[in-house]
Amino acid sequence: MDFTITKAQKQLKREVVEFAKNNLNDQEYFEKFSEDMWKKICEFGFLGLTIGEEFGGLQESYLTAAIAIEALGYGCKNNGFVFVVMNHIWVCQNLIYLYGTDDLKKKYIESMLTGAKIGAIAITEPESGSDALSMKTTAKEMDDCYILNGSKMFISNGPIADIFVVYAVTQEEPSRKITAFVVERKFDGVKTGPDIEKMGLVACPTSELILDNVRVPKENILGKIDSGSVLMTTALEWERFYEFVPHIGVMQRVMEKCVEQARARKQFNRAISDYQAISHKIADMKVAIEMAKQMMYKIAWLKDNGKTAYEETSIFKLYVSENYIKTCRDAMQIFGSYGYTKEYDIERELRDALACSIYSGTNEMQKNTIYNMASFSYF
């Protein structure tokens, strides 16, 4: 495996950091969605990183995309905004681009790539979270369409999204089957609830999605009819990779802030970085960043070579999220009381980090998957 980062990739990384620092760090929008920032990132061409040139995308490799996204996480302090962008690209646009018919791609990709339409994914329901396949939303065939009924919960981008990938039950007997549909906000019967107040990632609005006798044309089936659970597994691979790549950049940013603080802050006439209780916390951050990057390169390599990465993305999601939370928690300890104040921005980083052990499948669920893998043969 070749770990060389090309000059072009290094240049892109620098450009993304520069762009993010100059355009995406307006404090006014740390806790609300900014249409202006959305326009800027669209104009920068970020949404089309891996999309084919025929649709106006940059057609970069998955590794180049990962490098750019890690840089976005580093340069953009607004973690909620980064979450909006990752949700749009990886759980909606990318699924239509990779698994949609030519007609679906023609219908949606261009407007999603320019950011004219924002995407979201709707799996979770009030009574089905980790056990996603026990969902109750139904899709009943009628003439040339399916009629969707149900309610989806915790939909990131919900209040601002135009296009939702919605999973629904298409067959109960003899065996339960799920199908994914591309649903537009403008379809009759689609409603979203108010923005749900959350402790973090506030710049990413979240809501319920209500489907009340929504007629979805058959051409809007994503993948094949009744094959939604397979699609969901594949979709979660992309999500567990690219939604967690920016967190590596955040860890780097938080670590650098800790180094600066630990060297500047003096107690007992010495910089607190002289105390190993402090410097070892920073060493742990550095190790986590390096290990996460190794896994990032491996998964990007698997994806660039057309391979699946189900197990690897579960391990990546678990490792990055646990260490992202630990990094922010340790940063608060290094900053002492100052870290607990709003002024130093560490408390916001911690609040934003905490959700990542829940979304994209909880860490307990990842451990279930990883445990199952552990019982496979060594060879």
Ligand SMILES: Cc1cc2nc3c(=O)[nH]c(=O)nc-3n(C[C@H](O)[C@H](O)[C@H](O)COP(=O)(O)OP(=O)(O)OC[C@H]3O[C@@H](n4cnc5c(N)ncnc54)[C@H](O)[C@@H]3O)c2cc1C
């Ligand atoms: C910020 C954020 C954004 C989100 N965005 C979206 C989105 O865009 N679209 C969407 O569809 N959903 C989204 N979700 C929902 C998220 O995917 C679910 O919350 C998650 O899958 C867990 O479901 P739950 O909250 O219902 O918890 P539950 O499934 O009820 O779990 C509660 C607890 O029990 C544990 N548990 C449950 N079953 C097991 C088991 N078999 N073994 C071990 N432990 C278990 C869980 O790990 C957890 O600790 C988002 C959530 C958050 C926090």
